[in-house]
Amino acid sequence: MEQWKKNLIVLWFGQFLVMAGMTMIIPFLTLYLQFELGLSDPHEIGVWAGVIFAGNFVTAFIFQPIWGKLSDRYGRKMMLLRSGFGMAIVMVLMGFATNPWHLLLLRMLNGTISGFNPASIALVSATTPKERMGFAMGSLQSGAIGGTILGPLIGGLLADAVGYRPIFYITGALLFIASLLALFVVKESFDLAKAASRVQASVMEGFKRISRIPQLMALFGVTLFIQFANMSPMTLIPLYVQELHGSTENLAFLAGFVGSVTGLSNMIASPLLGRLSDRIGAERVLAVSLVGAALAFIPQAMADTVWQLLLARFGLGLFLGGLIPAVNSLIRKYTPDGMESRAYSFNSSTLSLGNMIGPIAGGALSGYIGIHGLFYVSGALMLLNGAWAWHSLLRKLPRRQKQPPA
Template sequence: MEQWKKNLIVLWFGQFLINAGMTMIIPFMSLYLQFDLGLSDKHEIGVWAGIIFAGNFVTSFIFQPIWGKYADKYGRKVMLLRSGFGMAIVMTLMGFATTPWHLLLLRLLNGTISGFNPGAVSLMSATTPKSKVGFAMGTLQSGGIAGTILGPLIGGLLADSIGYRPIFYLTGALMFAASMLAFFVVKDPFDRSKAASKHTISVREGLKKLIKVPGISSLYTVTFLIQFAMMSPMTLIPLFVQELHGNGPNLAFWAGLVSSVTGLSNMIASPLLGKISDKIGSVKVLSVSLIGAALCFIPQALSHHVWSLLASRFALGIFLGGLNPSVNSLIRKYTPDGMESRSYGFNSSMLALGNMAGPIVGGALSGSIGIQGLFVLSSVLLFANMFWVWQKLIRNVPVQQKNV
């Protein structure tokens, strides 16, 4: 088997485990705070749960560009392993937390040392043949997105069967195993002596240089808007399922299935859309996927039955499979040589910002416009995103670059 394919298989599992581990705590965070960490007031539990969940994304947003700088200097695999082993240790320690402050500090530390995802994307973009970049990005991202969406379902099932604290130990062990596999199997043809001979610039100077490149700043905006639109209604979907299904039997099952079905269709569609982007260009796949995803939010807002919501969420996942992989493929093509990891680091910061801002804004607006209004808002944002792509990446891109 070619080395890039070995890299892809190992890093797919790594992406899945890392992202699932980050989101697995969503279903039982409030219960963990109540039964294991001693909180009793419901309002206090809700505040702590929100702060603890967001803490990871706050520090991740700050530190991703810094780790991207060091990856361009010392190697992508080194940074990937630093993140994988570090997060395995921190995740295990979360199971030993005795106060909410312990959990918050560990989540902040986890976001600080994170960087497995952008490291994996950067490494794959550098080691994959150009004719296969779209397929590799689609396959790799399917692992990450599937882990993000399936994580809450897995966490809920495990919480019922083995309890809360053992989940942290199990997740830490799986992260450690994925990192060990990457250590032995993944190869990175990084020339450290060549990188060391280059002039090192600061994170701020790197950002200034990158945003001057036509297309890069536009792609960062696209990443933020995609993630914001996806995450703003996410935390309210279980309540919407309850509204449609009632408090009848299997409510938790249906809520988990509706939340997770998008990840299942995404896993199927991402590699296929990646192959198509290798043939017709990433911009075209990105454009069609944005329009399709925007349209899929409309029937969700009009749903009166769980089945119709489930079907529209499944369709949404298909189009999601063409969004982030296309963005990552385009970032690689626009980024100057030697700045790939740094460029993906900034893009990961925008991803974290969308993950953080989406649920906060969605929760704030839900009281006035409801979850149906949030679905419509997500649709409008994705249509606006398509207009942005057309303005910045299609209309104003030189003719010779329009095949990217």
């Protein structure tokens, strides 16, 4: 097997575990705070749960560009190993938390040392043949999205099977195994001497240089609005399922299924749309996927039954599968040599920002426009995103783009 394929397989596994580990606490976090950490007031539990969940993304947003700079200097593999082994240790320590402050500080530490995903993307982009870049980015993204969406479902199942604390130990062990696989299987041709000879700009100077490239700024904006639109209604999905279902029977299962089905269709579509982008161009796949995702929010707002909502969210996942892989391919296309890791890190920061402000804004807006209105707002944001992508990227393409050899 070619080395780039080995890298892709191992890092797909790592991406899945990292994102699942970050999100699998969602179903039982409030219960963990109540039964293991001794909180009893419902309002206090709700506040702590929100702060603890967001803490990971706050520090990740701040520190990702720093790790990106070091990745361009010392190599992507070193950074992903640092992040993988570090998060494995922190995840195990979460199982020993005795009060909410312990859990909050560990989640913030986890975000601080994170960087596995942008380092993986940068490494895969550097080792994959250009004519297979779309397929590789799509496959890698399917692992990350699969972990993000299936993480809560896995966490809920494990909580019922083994209890709350053992989940952290199991997740830490799996992250450690994924990091070991990366250590022994993943290979990167990185010239340390050449990297050392380059003038290494500071984080702010690096951002200034990248910000002068309009295509990259457009792509960062696309990433932010994709995540914002996708996450803003996410925390209210269980309440919407309850409204449509009309009873409490099998409610938890249906809510988890509706939340996870987007990830399943995303995992299916990402490699296929990535392969398509190799043939017709990532810009075109991005624009069509944005419009398709925007339209897929409308039937969610108009659903009368849980099964209609389920089908609509499955369709949304098919279009979402073409978004982030196309963005990652285009970032590699427009980034100057030697700054790839930094560009992916800035993009990862915008992803974390969307994860932070999406649920908060969605919760605030829902009091005025309801869950139905949130779906329409998300669809409108996706359409604006599509217009932005067309103006910044697609409009400047030649009428007949050269296709790579089959």
